[in-house]
Amino acid sequence: AAMSAAIAAVEGSRECAQAIAASQSAPAGGGNGQSSETTSGKEDDKDAPQEGKAEKEEETDEAKSEGSEVVGKPKAPQGDPVDLATKRLVAQRSNNHKVLKRLNTEILSHQQSVKQFLQQNRQLIPDVSSESKVRITALLRDYAREAHTELETVLHCVAAGLAGPKEVLASIRELALLVPFLHPQGLAIPVSVKPRVLKMAALYDLPLTMQVLEAEVFGPAQTALATLPKTASDSGGANSDWRRQVDELRSRTLGELSKSVADHEAMNAEKPHR
Numbered sequence: 154a155a156m157s158a159a160i161a162a163v164e165g166s167r168e169c170a171q172a173i174a175a176s177q178s179a180p181a182g183g184g185n186g187q188s189s190e191t192t193s194g195k196e197d198d199k200d201a202p203q204e205g206k207a208e209k210e211e212e213t214d215e216a217k218s219e220g221s222e223v224v225g226k227p228k229a230p231q232g233d234p235v236d237l238a239t240k241r242l243v244a245q246r247s248n249n250h251k252v253l254k255r256l257n258t259e260i261l262s263h264q265q266s267v268k269q270f271l272q273q274n275r276q277l278i279p280d281v282s283s284e285s286k287v288r289i290t291a292l293l294r295d296y297a298r299e300a301h302t303e304l305e306t307v308l309h310c311v312a313a314g315l316a317g318p319k320e321v322l323a324s325i326r327e328l329a330l331l332v333p334f335l336h337p338q339g340l341a342i343p344v345s346v347k348p349r350v351l352k353m354a355a356l357y358d359l360p361l362t363m364q365v366l367e368a369e370v371f372g373p374a375q376t377a378l379a380t381l382p383k384t385a386s387d388s389g390g391a392n393s394d395w396r397r398q399v400d401e402l403r404s405r406t407l408g409e410l411s412k413s414v415a416d417h418e419a420m421n422a423e424k425p426h427r
Contacts, residue, residue, distance in 0.1 A: 260341035268416060286357045293354040293362060296347045297369035300330045304370060308377040318381060318395035321374055325402055328370065334409040335402060355410040356417050363407060371403045 271278055307324045310316035326335050329345040343349060355362040378396050 254338075257338070257341050261339060264341060272419065281357070289350060289353050289357060290361065292350045293365055296330055296350060297365045300328045300347075301369040301373060303328060304373065308373060311377045312380065318378055318398075321378060322395065322398055322402070325370065325374060325399070331370070331402075331406055334406045352410065352413055356414055359410060359414050362410065366406065367403070371399060374399050 304321075304324050307316055307320050311318075311321060325331065330347045330351055332345075333340040333343040333348045334351075351362065351366075354365075375396055378399065381395070
């Protein structure tokens with residue numbers, strides 16, 4: 154019994170010693186872990202400022218390089234927005250004018266082809282009744298009176314000394330009734346119906362058509378200019394016979410209408426009678 158008690162006491166003492174050793178080793182290990190973490194934290198804290206400093210230096214270098222590029226490149230000149238818009242509008246109108254001229258030339262060529270076809274196939278040209286001729290002549294007289302009303306304003310200014318020969322000639326050239334015939338380049342399709350009526354009336358009766366134009370347009374213009382000196386000086390200082398220039402406008406209109414009448418008569422020369 155004594156031996157058993159001694160053995161139990163020895164084993165108990167051993168277990169106590171092992172427990173004490175284990176309890177002493179645990180704080181030491183925990184302290185080492187904390188110290189290692191603290192050390193690594195300190196090292197990280199030391200590295201962090203260095204990394205931030207390197208990043209700031211890189212950003213500074215980039216800013217300097219960008220600044221040097223901006224300084225090196227000349228700035229594009231910026232004009233007045235109104236002037237730029239005006240230039241774009243002028244360029245657009247110039248392009249549109251070129252396109253319209255090309256289309257006008259193509260249509261004139263097509264119209265010439267149609268005339269040649271009708272000359273070869275005159276039976277396709279319809280007859281015109283006398284009633285249609287009367288209606289066209291009446292329309293011409295109405296349009297000529299409208300042209301006279303437009304011209305009359307300028308003629309009154311001439312009589313009052315508020316306008317001169319230039320304004321009279323400009324007004325005649327701008328009359329919708331005469332624009333296609335006075336234009337330097339032939340117009341395939343007039344914008345207004347008035348010159349079409351004038352052309353049709355000339356085809357029916359050219360002398361009567363010219364009498365209407367003389368009474369409503371050219372005659373009043375000549376009468377108004379007769380109150381002025383025969384030769385007047387324009388802005389450039391050159392002498393001009395203004396009444397002669399009105400005669401030239403009349404002759405040009407007559408020439409264009411006569412040409413249309415000649416083409417029409419050529420197409421109807423050998424037209425078969427029905």
